[in-house]
Amino acid sequence: MELHQLRYFVAVADSGGFSKAARICFVAQPSLSQQIIKLEKELGQRLFERLGRTSVLTEAGRALLPRARLILKEAGDIKSGISDDLGSGAGQLSVGLIPTIAPYILPGVLKRFYESFPKARISVNENLTERLIKSIIGLEIELAVMSLPIEDKLIRMEPLFEDPLVLAISPVHELAKSEHVTIEDLRGIPFIALDEEHCLGEQINNFCYERQINPDIVCRTWNLSTIQHCVSFGSGVSLVPKMLVMTDVSNKCVYRPIKGQSPKRTVVAAWHRDRKLSKLAAEFIQIVKDEYAYLLETRSYEGSGNVSPIIANF
Amino acid sequence: MELHQLRYFVAVADSGGFSKAARICFVAQPSLSQQIIKLEKELGQRLFERLGRTSVLTEAGRALLPRARLILKEAGDIKSGISDDLGSGAGQLSVGLIPTIAPYILPGVLKRFYESFPKARISVNENLTERLIKSIIGLEIELAVMSLPIEDKLIRMEPLFEDPLVLAISPVHELAKSEHVTIEDLRGIPFIALDEEHCLGEQINNFCYERQINPDIVCRTWNLSTIQHCVSFGSGVSLVPKMLVMTDVSNKCVYRPIKGQSPKRTVVAAWHRDRKLSKLAAEFIQIVKDEYAYLLETRSYEGSGNVSPIIANF
DNA sequence: CCCAATCCATAGGCATTAACTATAGAATAT
DNA sequence: ATATTCTATAGTTAATGCCTATGGATTGGG
Numbered sequence: 001m002e003l004h005q006l007r008y009f010v011a012v013a014d015s016g017g018f019s020k021a022a023r024i025c026f027v028a029q030p031s032l033s034q035q036i037i038k039l040e041k042e043l044g045q046r047l048f049e050r051l052g053r054t055s056v057l058t059e060a061g062r063a064l065l066p067r068a069r070l071i072l073k074e075a076g077d078i079k080s081g082i083s084d085d086l087g088s089g090a091g092q093l094s095v096g097l098i099p100t101i102a103p104y105i106l107p108g109v110l111k112r113f114y115e116s117f118p119k120a121r122i123s124v125n126e127n128l129t130e131r132l133i134k135s136i137i138g139l140e141i142e143l144a145v146m147s148l149p150i151e152d153k154l155i156r157m158e159p160l161f162e163d164p165l166v167l168a169i170s171p172v173h174e175l176a177k178s179e180h181v182t183i184e185d186l187r188g189i190p191f192i193a194l195d196e197e198h199c200l201g202e203q204i205n206n207f208c209y210e211r212q213i214n215p216d217i218v219c220r221t222w223n224l225s226t227i228q229h230c231v232s233f234g235s236g237v238s239l240v241p242k243m244l245v246m247t248d249v250s251n252k253c254v255y256r257p258i259k260g261q262s263p264k265r266t267v268v269a270a271w272h273r274d275r276k277l278s279k280l281a282a283e284f285i286q287i288v289k290d291e292y293a294y295l296l297e298t299r300s301y302e303g304s305g306n307v308s309p310i311i312a313n314f
Numbered sequence: 315m316e317l318h319q320l321r322y323f324v325a326v327a328d329s330g331g332f333s334k335a336a337r338i339c340f341v342a343q344p345s346l347s348q349q350i351i352k353l354e355k356e357l358g359q360r361l362f363e364r365l366g367r368t369s370v371l372t373e374a375g376r377a378l379l380p381r382a383r384l385i386l387k388e389a390g391d392i393k394s395g396i397s398d399d400l401g402s403g404a405g406q407l408s409v410g411l412i413p414t415i416a417p418y419i420l421p422g423v424l425k426r427f428y429e430s431f432p433k434a435r436i437s438v439n440e441n442l443t444e445r446l447i448k449s450i451i452g453l454e455i456e457l458a459v460m461s462l463p464i465e466d467k468l469i470r471m472e473p474l475f476e477d478p479l480v481l482a483i484s485p486v487h488e489l490a491k492s493e494h495v496t497i498e499d500l501r502g503i504p505f506i507a508l509d510e511e512h513c514l515g516e517q518i519n520n521f522c523y524e525r526q527i528n529p530d531i532v533c534r535t536w537n538l539s540t541i542q543h544c545v546s547f548g549s550g551v552s553l554v555p556k557m558l559v560m561t562d563v564s565n566k567c568v569y570r571p572i573k574g575q576s577p578k579r580t581v582v583a584a585w586h587r588d589r590k591l592s593k594l595a596a597e598f599i600q601i602v603k604d605e606y607a608y609l610l611e612t613r614s615y616e617g618s619g620n621v622s623p624i625i626a627n628f
Numbered sequence: 629c630c631c632a633a634t635c636c637a638t639a640g641g642c643a644t645t646a647a648c649t650a651t652a653g654a655a656t657a658t
Numbered sequence: 659a660t661a662t663t664c665t666a667t668a669g670t671t672a673a674t675g676c677c678t679a680t681g682g683a684t685t686g687g688g
Binding site for chain 1: 666
């Protein structure tokens, strides 16, 4: 069965004759007749009673007619339907984020995304960089939000923003008294470190190593929120991303920017080198940027370059 | 757009590659590729991203996929769907009946029909013979229940039953005293006649003319129920079809069979000479027969050849 | 790092099939 | 009765889908 056969069939049913239908379809009458006969053979049912002047539907033809119309309508609507879907933001998007980013921007990003594209379905995968890259290459996710460095040749990237690392300290800690700290202050003090399986943990590690600073690592954890708790209990200090600070409502820690060569991580969107980003994915990237800019604007009161220790008005 | 293109498209989407899809569809890979490319051109959208090893849907492809599946499913279900419709008695039937038949059997026939074919739609047209024949030829109705004679060469017929004509008289009339009457009793007595535009009126007219009986026609009406009222008021007698008697619950008239050559009309189903009756139409014919037989069985108590004047237990 | 395998696109020939012309047979309208 | 209209058939042409061969590109394995 093919669509043109259904088109011919409907034309005959509507016009009441093979010849008229042929004119409507801009084909010769024998061509149309043959296709109708072919359709009748395939269905094993005669579709029209050929009377002298006109042709009328048989019972089988009457049963076919609404189905044929439906199919033709759906086929005819495909092109505009696809455009509508693309235009309206309907569709499916699969993204990934690393665990040191997701908790801080995902809530706001999802909220924005659903507001902008209520018809879209999004699926989020929170995982370590290595696993996300595999998912990109394996085509399981379209896009990932991660942190440099990423070396895989199959990955293409676009930078989203730079996220500074700031010192997290207990409010009663000695260093909390000054408005800002320097790298040198880290030397030899008890330090709560993020596990190096996290790229952020590795980045901090490298950062200290390059400057030949060996913090006294008293704890190595998998979770930034564990770090927060340890720091607030005075177990040590740590370096945490600013996006954590901007969404911290606990008031248990204070945060100080690093004077001088402030460490930072570069957050990027990454996707398969050979894939063209879908419209939804491109929009998602923009939303992530917007969200971070929004956090910067509303949640960090950097009067004289320092991070406010207390976030009010959440 | 053609269905085989959608089939190929779905196969690629499902298998994740053109070559695999081609094997699934039992065509060579270039053939399938060409059809996909053709579809992409028609839609103005690229449907797959061709990556090295596999191909994945674009956003447009994702939008197309469910639509394509739907259409293919509907197309695949057509054959069985038609069979189901025919088997389940779904469908549309247009019938006609003449006014001297419809009131007496239509209620019971429709009830039976709806019980047997709850999914069917029936449309009934009550009209004079001449108009019904036009409707048959004009293909507006498929079937008509009428009375002989019918001469049109374009009409094919099947007899349904013979419906005797019986004398309708007032209960206080002289003739009501005898169990039966003869034709000769009609001579010269006041007679309520049906208009000759009705075939029944003409038949009665001819019947009397052939026997050279000239009843004294005191009233000519368009409606059998008018006749009933006139007769019950003693204005005269009339000949009415037995199907009227069998459904008369008024008890205002009594009815007497005609002894000897009883007049009768032959009720037939009529349809277009060149049309094959649909299953529903054939069933309708059978139901009309059944209904008349049922009326005969339950509504006429012909103990000794006479018609019961009073129909009880309705 | 190279080689083999795989994948998709292109090109060109083949074959199928849909379309066309011409016409016949039947039915209808004038 | 004649002319017109309708559908089916036959035979031919044209289109188009399919095939084989091949090339460029990528991938996976040794």
